[in-house]
Amino acid sequence: MYAPEFDYYRAGSVSEAAGLLRKHPGAKLLAGGQSLIPLLKLRLAAPAAVIDIGRIRDLKGITVKDGTIRIGAMTTHAELAASAELAETCPVLAQAAAGIGDPAVRNRGTIGGNVAHADPASDLPTVLVALEARLMAEGPDGKRTLDAGGFFQGLMTTALKEHEILTAIEIPAHPKGQSSAYAKFAHPASRYAVIGVAAVITASGGKCSSARVAVGGMVPRPVRASSVERALTGQELSAESIAKAAAQVTENLGNEVLGDIFASEQYRRSVASVWVKRALTQAVGRAK
Ligand SMILES: Cc1cc2nc3c(=O)[nH]c(=O)nc-3n(C[C@H](O)[C@H](O)[C@H](O)COP(=O)(O)OP(=O)(O)OC[C@H]3O[C@@H](n4cnc5c(N)ncnc54)[C@H](O)[C@@H]3O)c2cc1C
Helix, strand or coil: CCCCCCCECCCCCCCHHHHHHHCCCEEECCCCCCCHHHHCCCCCCCCCCEEEEECCCCHCCCCECCCCCEECCCCHHHHHHHHHHHHCCCCHHHHHHHHCCHCCCCCCCEEEHHHCCCCCCCCCCHHHHHHCCEEEEEEEEEEEEEEHHEEEEECCCCCCCCCEEEEEEEECCCCCCCHHHHEECCCCCCEEEEEEEECCCECCEEEEEEEECCCCCCCCCCCEEEEHHHHHHCCCCCCCHHHHHHHCCCHHHCCCCCCCCCCCCHHHHHHHHHHHHHHHHHHHHHHC
């Protein structure tokens, strides 16, 4: 299927992109195109104008400085997956990016596009919620910083305002004793997350001093599994305590659990703890 006709603009800077967004109401930003182009071809979106932000140099790259990792919104999944710095300072993000789609999707798709699109089956929103990331946005009212926890508001809905551009993501690098991991039940064809779990664990003397766990694919937005986090904090990091804590996950899901052609609501509820256990086990292994 062909996309509907649209006017194409290429922005050379964030301010130029912001100006074009203001000038063309309803226009869409084009990052890697891995979600937007299929939407256009399926005629689920028909913007009069598309603004390509792919050549804006300021939006690319990964830097680690003073314990903070800063990732430009146009950084691709392949770049995240290949980053030695990220593997060292925040392994969960490199690991999740490496498991996205296929090489073509990873080479074109970007962290900014993935996050702004807010598909509940995407991997990176879940990871950013567990990492307590900060998202930088720029729009007509200036710049602002949003917490990942409040950014994802529902099915493909975020806290970004109209005409706002996501410019970068900031994440605290893991301090000593902390590590992280991602486990996903991947759809066998697309590799999208039917269920995805990100865990960030801090270990001290064999015990868990803090745990952050986020679950994606279960409800319309990534959620923190606070009951799992509470159950594990202060415990010895053993297979038994991990399994016991993981079993608490359904307490945080309420009555919004998704059911679709890939997995019913009941199935998702039944297997969620398995994926929480896998993510925790791997994160604990790395933290130790
Ligand atoms: C076959 C296939 C398999 C896939 N498998 C997975 C998977 O396993 N896991 C996964 O997480 N994802 C998967 N994806 C999605 C992929 O990761 C996309 O790259 C991603 O969801 C969108 O990123 P993009 O850069 O391509 O954005 P685009 O498609 O260009 O844009 C997506 C949306 O975000 C908006 N947008 C883009 N950048 C910005 C910005 N900086 N500020 C504000 N708005 C912005 C656009 O206007 C558009 O509405 C898959 C996609 C395909 C086609």
